[in-house]
Amino acid sequence: MKITAADVIVTSPDRNFVTLKITTDDGITGLGDGTLNGRELAVASYLADHVAPLLIGRDPHRIEDTWQFLYRSAYWRRGPVTMAAIAAVDVALWDIKAKAAGMPLYQLLGGASRNGIMAYGHASGRDLPELFDSIRLHLELGYRSIRVQTSVPGVDAVYGVAAQPSIDGKRYDYEPAQRTPLPAEEDWDTRAYLRHLPGVFEAVRNEFGPELPLLHDGHHRMTPIQAARLGKDLEPYDLFWLEDCTPAENQEALRLVRQHTTIPLAIGEVFNTVWDYQTLIREQLIDYVRSAVTHTGGITAMRKLLDYAAQYQIKSGIHGPTDISPVGMAAALHLDLAIHNFGIQEYMRHGAATDEVFRQSFSFTNGYLHPGELPGIGVELDEEAAARFPYQAAYLPFNRLKDGTVHDW
Numbered sequence: 001m002k003i004t005a006a007d008v009i010v011t012s013p014d015r016n017f018v019t020l021k022i023t024t025d026d027g028i029t030g031l032g033d034g035t036l037n038g039r040e041l042a043v044a045s046y047l048a049d050h051v052a053p054l055l056i057g058r059d060p061h062r063i064e065d066t067w068q069f070l071y072r073s074a075y076w077r078r079g080p081v082t083m084a085a086i087a088a089v090d091v092a093l094w095d096i097k098a099k100a101a102g103m104p105l106y107q108l109l110g111g112a113s114r115n116g117i118m119a120y121g122h123a124s125g126r127d128l129p130e131l132f133d134s135i136r137l138h139l140e141l142g143y144r145s146i147r148v149q150t151s152v153p154g155v156d157a158v159y160g161v162a163a164q165p166s167i168d169g170k171r172y173d174y175e176p177a178q179r180t181p182l183p184a185e186e187d188w189d190t191r192a193y194l195r196h197l198p199g200v201f202e203a204v205r206n207e208f209g210p211e212l213p214l215l216h217d218g219h220h221r222m223t224p225i226q227a228a229r230l231g232k233d234l235e236p237y238d239l240f241w242l243e244d245c246t247p248a249e250n251q252e253a254l255r256l257v258r259q260h261t262t263i264p265l266a267i268g269e270v271f272n273t274v275w276d277y278q279t280l281i282r283e284q285l286i287d288y289v290r291s292a293v294t295h296t297g298g299i300t301a302m303r304k305l306l307d308y309a310a311q312y313q314i315k316s317g318i319h320g321p322t323d324i325s326p327v328g329m330a331a332a333l334h335l336d337l338a339i340h341n342f343g344i345q346e347y348m349r350h351g352a353a354t355d356e357v358f359r360q361s362f363s364f365t366n367g368y369l370h371p372g373e374l375p376g377i378g379v380e381l382d383e384e385a386a387a388r389f390p391y392q393a394a395y396l397p398f399n400r401l402k403d404g405t406v407h408d409w
Helices: 040-055 061-075 080-101 128-140 190-208 223-236 253-259 273-280 297-308 326-338 354-358 383-387
Strands: 004-009 016-026 029-033 117-125 146-150 187-188 214-217 242-245 265-266 358-360 361-366 368-370 380-381 398-401
Touching: 004 040, 016 040, 016 080, 029 080, 029 326, 029 380, 040 061, 040 080, 061 080, 061 297, 061 361, 080 326, 117 128, 117 297, 128 146, 128 190, 128 214, 187 242, 187 297, 187 358, 223 242, 223 253, 223 354, 253 265, 253 326, 265 361, 297 326, 326 380, 354 358, 368 380
Parallel strands: 117 146, 146 214, 187 398, 214 242, 242 265
Antiparallel strands: 004 016, 016 029, 117 368, 358 380, 361 368
16 A cells, blocks of 8 residues: 555634645545644745655655654754654554554554543633533533633733633633734733632532532643642542643743642643653653644654653543544544543533534434544545635634743743
């Protein structure tokens, strides 16, 4: 079997997606997700101009060899654009291999380690009544674990709060990237956030009881000592995890956080290789790995990363909002089902237009996801539908402090 074509499809149903379609001389096709939110065209060009020509004539079954070739032959390693492009190729090749074998991908990864994949949803509100309504809605939708994000008094716009107005006047339940010529500027005040958040979780626990797993995303905005304070303050409310409490490029910073709180820590959605985790995993400074299959070199690399984490009893918490396409989500679900050290899966429902473009076999029932039993990853791309939604420039917002300093969003 040989690769005869590698086509890059950029489409924007509810948001921009980059999809790689690899075709073999046997007529088998495989899909990979190369979406990098706000920088989609960089990956599309990397794939179309630099990677696709290298794939023609290669044996699609040689997945490890192709991964190492793409990673090492460029000389310039790592980085989100490179690793998203490699991930797109890797997932497409696994899709082909599983289709050729006539079985769902998770079977090639060792078979199922569980019956279903526990998922968490995103609840948010500008005040407590709105937040409570959002939590109840997610419970009605079947979620059994809930991420809680809330507005902060004195701060006009906060990451993760879907109901707040955006710069173009639209509500973004599915995607915070806004289709505007320039990134939207938002404000931030860490001290106000630290004062406000513990009271929010106290109210949520009083309303919904002690059993509901609650999560929260700090989105890299705190210094290590601020993160340590928040973790300590949130301990009475028994969080499932505190995510991205501080920018973890400085891996040693998590030592300070660990000294002050026993709250479980999740890190890594902006990481793209195992090298970003070496200290964090070896010193057991985190509890959950948050990388995405799409941004971390695909299934091949994520399996190795999670096997490394398993040695230290660290679990998976794979990144899965709507800037991961259904192709990337399906790949994650097959990995979730197969690995032993699964923790939880982030899951935001895509919009109707996205579901029209990407036809999916995975299901969500009673709080659990399953990738389905179709051969491959279980997603097919409707290219005619995709063509009806051309690319539209969109940017994630950014933060400034009250004095005008650019801050982590």
